[in-house]
Amino acid sequence: MSSVHYCCGGTDIVKEHPYSHLIDTVKDGTIKFFNPQKLNDPRYDKLPLSIRVMLEATIRNCDGVYTKEEDVQNILDWQQQQNKAEVPFSPARVLLQDFTGIPAMVDLAAMRDAVAKHGVDPSLVNPKCPTDLIVDHSLQIDFSKWSLKNQEMELIRNKERLQFFKWCSKAFKNVNVVPPDVGAVHQVNLEYLSRVVQLSDGFIYPDSVVGTDSHTTMINGLGILGWGVGGIESEAVMLGQPVSLTLPQVVGCKLVGSINPLTTSIDIVLGITKHLRQAGIAGKFVEFFGPGVSQLSAPDRTTIANMCPEYNATVSFFPVDQVTLKHFKKTNFTQEKLELLESYMKAVKLFRSYEDPSEDPEYSEVIEINLSSMVPYVSGPKRPQDRVAVGDMKEDFQSCLDEKVGFKGFHISKEKQEIRVPFLHCGQEYQLAHGSVVIAAVISCTNNCNPSVMLTAGLLAKKAVEAGLVVKPYIRTSLAPGSGMVTHYLSTSGVLPYFNQLGFEVIGYGCATCVGNTAPLPEAVVDAIKQGDLVACGVLSGNRHFEGRLCDCVRANYLASPPLVVAYAIAGTVGIDFEKEPLAGVTSEGKEVFLRDIWPSREEVQQTEEDTVISSIFKELRGRMKKGNTFWSNIECSDSVVFPWDPKSTYIRSPSFFSRLSKELPQPQSIENAHALLFLGDKVTTDHISPAGSIARVSAAAKYLLSKRLTPREFNSYGARRGNDAVMTRGTFASIKLCNRFMGKPGPKTLHIPSGQTMDVFEAAERYQRDGIPLIILAGKDYGSGNSRDWVAKGPYLMGVRAVIAESFEKLHKNQLVGMGIMPLQFLPGQNADSLELNGKERFTISLPDTLSPRQQLSVQVNPPDSGTAVRASFFPQCTS
Incomplete structure (x- = not known):
């Protein structure tokens, strides 16, 4: 029914x-x-x-x-x-961005081919759940100071992908494609797609969404329930299946106290992140309540909700209240719709008055956070959870130089810590040292939806320019707004020219620095970093900054609010105490300028926001959505029901998943005499498993593209080529930061155990498959943490991996493995590869019983070269669904 x-x-x-x-x-x-x-x-x-x-x-x-x-x-x-x-x-809609959306749409197109071969009408293959796909992840920074050229290059470089997206928008029902140069996925979701309530077939009900972008949770700040899923799960939802989840515990986060005038929403985000991460809320819902919530604007709430994956919550939910209504009154909601929204939400008790404690529900547990305790923070140098008070930044970076190599340390000897490397840039001599800032990026993924934070940065830039301060020209500065809305209010408020004068020019709309698409640093800068073995720094206002992700030679990356990105760019180093030291020597007038001298007051920011963030900026987005752009409008695509695959295409290829499609449900098969393709440690992220950045010239993927007569300039990125399984399989485990215990140093190499040869991971997997040998992966804790992307499961599957044995899994990735038919097996508590004295060179046999049940213990037989030890592993409940 x-x-x-x-x-x-x-x-x-x-x-x-x-x-x-x-x-x-x-x-x-x-x-x-x-x-x-x-x-x-x-x-x-x-x-x-x-x-x-x-x-x-x-x-x-x-x-x-x-x-x-x-x-x-x-x-x-x-x-x-x-x-x-x-x-x-069952969510009301599905949200896709192009990096993770293109594999889903390619799969749907391949499904049409497969059902057609069985005599079924291919036009019947359509998403049942309304699906929005936003093309926003293909932008690369080829020209750091000329945004129009970046957009032109984006469209030319990705023409094949855009043609495919255009075909999808015409061929599939319930699919809405938002073309490039409109805005980043989460920004469009917040400004245009969000409804709070949906109307369909005469019924009203709450809006809800699952998405394949890590920022999907931002929507919870508007009282809309939503979270991130993998591409495989999103495809199931698109085709009408609900998401299956364990009924979550809900942590009530009670906010009390008053916000310090100098504290930005990013500081509050990092403060809440620290509290909730320490509270151990992995896999739980967080719901905010208490009198402090009313002090947060809707953009503040979405910024806070955005970071919930970083403290491992599923969602961070802010129920609808008067602040939410006030926000939508400034956007695309008519008074009639607002009244309907309020009437419905109150009728079903989904509307909150945070000042009334009698409305507080019962929670699994309550955590109280005092907003007055929040002070400016940054996060880094390698992980978002490593929070550092700005006042302690200089001392903390020094300790990072001293500490042994790890999540915080770089282990630089004392005699090398004071090194200064001179270099020439544009005819002028500069010096680099440990802590020198070489990348400063105000980017789209976290903060641009929040006018107060962006306007603070703009007003700071204005005051800095007026004080005679500059940013050194060798620093790779960029401003990538999430949408034209941000550019609009920065321009209207009069601060955009000051951003430009400091080098923060708008480079385009879409993900850039955070996905590794930073333009190459000047050669002289790279040479100086290498010469001094310097720990150079990147500072960005995003939420992804793993080591090596921004640039291979930049080892320390810090997340910071947009105004602090500007401040550190002016200072040129993270080794500064803003309270005691001036930003950059003295001005032409001989005056020292401290950060406090140019930091705008909260009242000044709020007044500017009120004067500029008005309904017209939201109407401007709606206008772009309806108008589209000339390039997109002129793209030609086939009108065929099935997609006309081009065998010469290196972007779009029909995957092999459906070549053996049958009407019978496949049954799990035992695994006999498998070898370990990789022997990994803890914290293996999805970046390690399936990189999203540039394609290295010596990689297996590069060899494939060279065989297709492409030049390295035409390689593009792994993210852009997710519609080609040949590239993505070769890109699996291709990260230069992959630490494989079979190898003596990081890199995308492994040991082919039968021959004893070292080779690329893909080449080893290919050889194992030719020999008919199944594969497993051994890993430690938190396997698969990080961004959701379906190739982290599809790639290993196509490599022949049948099981992953780890101490623990990130839940979303575990579900992805199950969806692809890879068994996620977990060591029993207290056990791991080392405690069982495994060296990874054994042969593994996993026998499956006729029926499986949740948490069932399976015997994994380990054969010589070791002594035949039997490893016991727990079978995850999702595997039986």
Whole structure:
């Protein structure tokens, strides 16, 4: 029985719905909705509001197949069933960006080919759940000072991909493609796609979304439940299957106190990140409440919600309140729609007054955070959770130089710490030292949605220029706004020219520095870094800064708020105490300028925001959305039902996943005498498994592209080539930072155990497959953490990997492995490869019983060269679903 939401209406169908008695009306009876309050169950009022959203979706989509009445009862009984019961969740829509979206769309196109071969009408293959795909991840910084040229290069370089996206927009139902040069995916989601409530078939219900971008959680700041999923999971949702999840625990985060005038939302983000990471909330929902929430604007809330993957929460939810309504009043909501939204949300008790503690629900636990304790922070030099107070930055960087190599340390000997390397740039001599800033990027992925933070940076730039301060010209500066909205208000407020004078010119719209697309540093700078073996620094206002991601020769990267990015760029070093030391020597007038002299007040920022962030900037985005751009409009594509694959294309290729498609459900098979392709340690991220940055000239992927007669300049990036399985399989485990215990140093190499030869990971996997030898991977803790991307599972699958044995998995990646038929096996508590004395060169046999159950222990037989030890591993529940 289909749910009411997906039906074409009709009273007969509504009557058959098991919860039709809950149907209520709003707006003079013209719009219907399922009202959980009509259950007359006292447990509803005690549920966290994020769980109430899940309950409504489960009631509305209860079809007896994917979603059952038992699921509704489990959610109602959340206090007892949390962290126990598996429940389905059917989001209102799916959000894709082009890097992770193109594999999903390529798979759908390949599905059409496969079903056509079985005599089925290929046009029947369509997303059932409305899907938005935003083309935003293909921008590269070829010209650091000329944004138009960057956009032109983006469109030329990615013409094949754009033609495919254009075909998708025409061929598939329920697919909306947002063309390039409109805005970054999360920005478009916040400004244009967000609804708070959805209207369909005469019914109103809460907006919700799952997305393949790590910033999907930003939408929780607007009271819209949403989180990131892998590409494989997103495809299942697109085709009508709900997301299956364990009913989550919900941590109530109570905000109290008043915000310090000098504290930005980024400081609050890093403060909350530290508190919640220490609280151990992995896999849980976080829901904010308390009087402090009312002090946060809607953009502040989305910035805070954006970082929840960094402290391992599933979502960070801010229920709708008057601040939310005020925000949407400035955007694309009419007064009539706002009134409807408020009436509906209050009718189902999804509207909050944070000042009224009587409305507080019951939570799994409560964490209290005092906003007045927040001071400016940065995060780094290698991980977002390593927070450093700006006042302690100089001392902390010095300790990083002293410490042994690790998550914080670089182990630079005392005699080499004071080295200064002179170099020439544009005819003038400069010096680099440890801590010198060579990349300073105000980028799109975290902060540009927040006018107060960006305007603070702009006003800081204005005051700096007026004080006679400059940024050294060798520093690779850039400003990549999330959308034209940001450029609009920076221009309207009058601060954009000052950004430009400091070198922070708009380079284009889309992800750039954070995905490794920084333009090459000047050769003289690179030579100086190498000559002195310097720990050079990048400072960016993003949320991804793993070592080597920005640039191979930049070892220390710090996340900072946009105004601090500008400040550190002016200082030219992270080794500065802003309280005691001037920013850059003295001005032409002989005056020392300290950061406090040019930092704008909160009142000044708020006044500028009120004067510039008005409804017109949101209308401007809507205008671009409707108008599109000339290049996109002129792209020609086929009108065929199935995609006309070009065998010469190096961007778009039909994958082999569906070549053996049958009507029978495949059964799990035992694995016999497998070799370990890799022997990995802890914290293997998705960047290690499937890099998103540039394609190294000596890599297996480069060899493939060279065989296709492409020059290195035409290689583009792994992210841009995710529609080509031949490139992406060769790019699997191609990270230069991969630490394989078979090797003596980091790099994309492994040991081919039968021959004893060292070779590229792909070449070793290819040889194993030719010899018919199945493969496994041995790993440590937190395998698969980081960005969600489906090639982290597809790549190993195509390499012949059948199982990953690790101490623990990042949940999303574990689900991706299961979706591709790779078994995620976990060592029993207290065990790991070292405790079992494994060297990785053994042969592994994994015998599967006829039936599998959650947390079932499997015997993994380990054969010589060691002594035949039997390893015991737990089988994850998701593997049986």
